[in-house]
Structure formats: C-alpha cells, structure tokens
Amino acid sequence: MGETHIKRVLSVNVGLPKEVRVRGDVVLTGIFKSPVEGKLALRGYNLEGDRQADLTAHGGPYKAVYAYPSEHYIYWAAQLPGFDLPPGVFGENLTTEGMDEEAVHIGDRFRIGSAIVQVAQPRMPCFKLGIRFGRPEMVKKFWNSNRSGIYFSVAAEGELQRGDEIHQLDEDPERVSVADIVRLYKGEIFDRELIGRALKSPLHGSWKTGIRSWLEEFPEQFG
Numbered sequence: 001m002g003e004t005h006i007k008r009v010l011s012v013n014v015g016l017p018k019e020v021r022v023r024g025d026v027v028l029t030g031i032f033k034s035p036v037e038g039k040l041a042l043r044g045y046n047l048e049g050d051r052q053a054d055l056t057a058h059g060g061p062y063k064a065v066y067a068y069p070s071e072h073y074i075y076w077a078a079q080l081p082g083f084d085l086p087p088g089v090f091g092e093n094l095t096t097e098g099m100d101e102e103a104v105h106i107g108d109r110f111r112i113g114s115a116i117v118q119v120a121q122p123r124m125p126c127f128k129l130g131i132r133f134g135r136p137e138m139v140k141k142f143w144n145s146n147r148s149g150i151y152f153s154v155a156a157e158g159e160l161q162r163g164d165e166i167h168q169l170d171e172d173p174e175r176v177s178v179a180d181i182v183r184l185y186k187g188e189i190f191d192r193e194l195i196g197r198a199l200k201s202p203l204h205g206s207w208k209t210g211i212r213s214w215l216e217e218f219p220e221q222f223g
Contacts, residue, residue: 007098007166009112010070011035013088014050022131029128033088039159042115047093047160061153062120062204068092068149069100075147083133090142091132092149099166101148101179107172107202115158116169121205122148122178148182153204174201185210 015033019026030052040048045064052063068090076085087095094112101122108119125143130136174197183189184198185207198211 005098009094009164010097011087011095012162013093014047016051031091031128031132035087039161041159043157063151064154065152066092067094067096070095070097072147102177104178105172105175109170111167111169113158113160113164115160116156117152118155120153121151121207122182146182150178176201181207
C-alpha cells in the first residue's frame with residue numbers, strides 16, 4: 001500500500017451559510033467557502049468556521065469534510081473560460097494535490113494533520129452548485145464530468161491546515177474507488193463482481209440503493 005507520491009492539502013476552505021436571492025427566492029447556502037490560514041479544529045461533523053445550511057442534504061457524519069482535487073481545476077478552466085476559479089469554488093473544504101477519485105477507495109482512512117478521516121462517498125451535486133457559479137447548467141456539467149470529489153467522515157478529531165501532507169493509514173479490503181461508485185451508479189459499467197464489492201464496502205448515502213437497482217432492472221446484464 002506504499003505511497004508513490006506526496007498527497008497534500010493545498011488550501012483549507014470554510015464558510016458559514018449565507019442568504020442569496022435566486023429568481024426572486026431567498027436561498028440559504030453554505031457553498032460559498034474561502035481559503036483560511038492556520039490550524040483549524042476538525043470536530044464532529046465540521047471544520048472550525050464551517051457550516052452547512054441544509055443538513056438533510058449536506059453535512060452530517062458521512063459528509064463532514066469535502067475534498068476536491070486541484071488537478072480538476074485544469075479541466076474546469078477549459079470548460080469555463082474566463083471564470084474565476086479560486087480554491088474552494090466547488091464548495092470543498094480541502095483543495096488537495098496528489099489524490100483523486102480513481103485512486104481513493106470507499107473506506108480508506110487518511111491522516112491529515114492530527115485528524116483521521118475515512119472516505120465515505122462521492123458527491124452528488126445539487127442546485128446550489130449552480131447558484132455558486134451563477135449557471136444552473138453547472139449541476140449537469142459537474143455530474144457529467146465524473147469529477148465528483150470525495151466526502152470524508154471523521155474517524156478521529158484533530159487539527160489540520162494548508163500544507164499538511166495526507167498520509168494513507170488503511171486501504172479498504174473491497175478496493176472500490178470513488179470513481180467506480182459514480183460509474184456504477186450512472187450505469188456506465190456493468191460488473192457484478194464490482195457491484196458485490198461496492199455493496200459490501202462502507203459506502204454511505206443513497207449510492208448503494210441506486211447501484212443495487214441495476215441488478216433488479218437489468219438482471220440479464222449480470223447473468
């Protein structure tokens with residue numbers, strides 16, 4: 001399981017919910033996050049100074065910390081020419097380097113600073129991403145990109161900051177990547193063995209229900 005390259009936090013981003021007006025309605029959202037310096041405590045379901053507005057869809061034990069690979073910013077710069085893309089623009093708490101959805105598995109555990117986090121699920125984008133970018137179509141663009149980012153749960157509280165290296169502690173035995181989950185959920189791949197491992201993995205959210213439905217809807221694909 002040795003690390004072949006350094007993984008690190010390039011930016012730590014937090015923000016409190018704010019009201020924004022969308023087509024005449026007032027929406028409360030925590031997607032507007034900005035980089036901060038210094039050590040921040042990771043306690044319970046949040047980083048210090050960070051909150052979610054709609055706890056039915058965001059936050060909680062299995063969406064406590066959201067990481068987004070900095071490498072994806074190159075793709076989005078091409079997709080969104082002229083759009084300012086500062087760290088945290090995708091609503092992520094951690095803008096990372098050296099780790100992405102293909103290489104990280106559901107259930108893998110990492111130490112960042114003195115905190116320990118566990119990979120819980122990919123991100124399913126909601127309409128508030130469209131609010132952040134001022135483009136409703138951004139939700140579909142994000143989903144179609146298969147660049148979901150990574151949600152973590154908190155396995156051990158601690159402190160972290162920009163520049164911290166991300167050290168892998170454990171690899172989940174099922175070895176189902178975050179990218180695999182998105183592809184399975186969307187029906188882009190049909191693999192009974194992989195589905196079996198995905199359903200045995202510590203995957204959270206509605207992802208397992210969606211993946212399991214493929215077995216019921218298209219049993220001939222998995223014969």
